[in-house]
Amino acid sequence: MKHWMGMPVAAALLLSACVTINVYFPAAEAKEAAKEFVEKVINEADKVEVKQPPAGGGGMAMLERRIESDLSGFDPWVLVGIGSARAQSAPDISIKTPAIQAIQSRMESRFNGSLRAGFDSGALGFTDDGLITVRDASKVELKDRVALNSAVADDNRDRKAVYREVAVANGHPEWEEQIRGVFAKQWIASARSGWWYQSGGSWKQK
Template sequence: MRKLVYGLLTTLFVALVGCVTINVYFPEAAAAKAADQFIGTVLNNAGAALPADNSKSNPPAAPKKSGRPSAMLLDLLIPAAYAADTPDIRIQTSTTETIRQRMRERMQGGLSALMDSGATGFTRDGLVAVRDAAKVPLNQRAEVTATVADENRDRSALYREVANANNHPEWEAQIRATFAKGWIEHARAGWYYQNPSGAWTQK
C-alpha cells in the first residue's frame, strides 16, 4: 500500500512540474522607458548620463508565497518561475555607454544638421538612411555616407548589446522595434522618418 501511495505521489509531482510554464515575456513598457532615456541623451544637448544600473546592489524583492503546499513546493524547486513577475530591462553597460557617447558626438558633429536639411531620416527599423543625397554637396557625399554607415553600425550593436545584457538575445528584434518608435517620437519638427509602410514622412 505504501509503495502505491509513493508511486501516485511521484506521478502527481512529475505531472505538476511538467505543467509549469515559465513565461519570460518581453517587458515592453520598461524597454520603451529605457529607450526613451537613452535617445533623450543622444538627441538633446544635455550631457546627462543614463540612470545608474542598481540591479546588482538592489535585487528585486522575492515574491510572496501563497501559503498553499503545492505553491510552496514549486517555489523551492522552480524559483525562476517568478522571474517574469518583475518586468525590468537593463540598458546601461560599459558598451552601451561608449556607443551612446559616439552617437551623441556624431549627432552634434553634423548628423543633426543632415536631419534638419532632410538629407537623412530615421528608418522604420531603427536606423538612419540618406533620404535625399541632392541636399548634400557633391564633395561631401562620401563623408555623409560614411557617417550614416558608422551610425547604423553603432545602432545595430546597441540593440544587440541590450538584448545580450538582459540574457535574452532573442529580444534583439523587439529592442530594435522599441528604439525605432522612440527615435521617431523624439524626432524634431521638420525631420523625416519612415512610416510603417516605408514611405518618408516629415514630422
C-alpha cells in the same frame, strides 16, 4: 508498501507539471529604456520628473499602501510548489552596461557632430527599421557627401550593435528584433520638428 512508496514521486511530478514558465517581452519597460537612450543621443533629454509624495498620506499610510502593493501579486500556492514561475528579467531594461554606454557615447558625439545638420537640412531621415539613411543628397554640398555617407554607415553599424547588445545584456538574445522595433518607433517619436522619417514606405516630415 511499494504502492505508497511511489506516491511521493508521483506527487512531485504532478507539482512540477503545475509550474509554468512564462517568459514575456516587457514592452513598456523597453520603451522607457529606448526613450532614455535616444534622448541622450539627441542630446535634448527631457527634464527628470521629481515625484512628490501623495497629498494627505502620512508615513504609516504610505507604508500600508506599499505593503498592499507588494502583496497584491503574491501567489500563496507558490509556498507548496504550485503556481506560475515567471522566468523574466528585472522590471527595467538595463542600458547601463559598459558596452551599451560606449556605443551611446559614440552615437551622441556623431549625432551632434555631423548627423544633426543632416536631419535639420532634410538630407537625412529615420527609416522604419531603426536605422538612418540619406534621403536627399541634394541637400548636402558635394564636398561633404563622402563624409556624411561614412557617418551614416558608422551610425547604422552602432545602431545594429546596440539593439543586439541590449537584448544580450538583459539575458534574452531572442528579443533583439523586438528591441529594434521599440527603438525604431522611439527614434521617430523623438524626432524634432522638421525632421524626416519613414512611415508605411513613404517619407513624412514632423
